[in-house]
Amino acid sequence: MSVDLARQQWLDGARRLNEASRDPLEHDRLIAMVGAIADELRRRVGSTYTLAELVDEYGHADRWARDIVAEAAPVPGWARQLATAGDAAFHLYARGAVDYTP
Numbered sequence: 001m002s003v004d005l006a007r008q009q010w011l012d013g014a015r016r017l018n019e020a021s022r023d024p025l026e027h028d029r030l031i032a033m034v035g036a037i038a039d040e041l042r043r044r045v046g047s048t049y050t051l052a053e054l055v056d057e058y059g060h061a062d063r064w065a066r067d068i069v070a071e072a073a074p075v076p077g078w079a080r081q082l083a084t085a086g087d088a089a090f091h092l093y094a095r096g097a098v099d100y101t102p
Contacts, residue, residue: 011091013088020084058090
């Protein structure tokens with residue numbers, strides 16, 4: 001997957017997270033999921049990384065994100081919101097990449 005395509009998907013996840021703010025309970029649940037995924041990203045890619053490295057991890061996220069959220073943030077309905085939380089977490093984490101540009 002290209003960096004540009006991944007960034008578009010991540011941005012879409014961030015947009016869906018923002019839209020969820022209309023429902024405070026749903027938004028809080030999503031934020032917990034985003035936090036769990038971001039914590040795992042920190043463990044997997046560290047604090048110094050490129051967008052390409054993050055995209056590579058994104059390609060593997062479906063293997064680990066479900067387990068991480070099920071363990072760390074098992075809120076009702078979490079499976080339906082996993083894609084949104086994952087994309088939003090990658091969007092937020094991308095801002096720390098050494099080659100990030102807005």
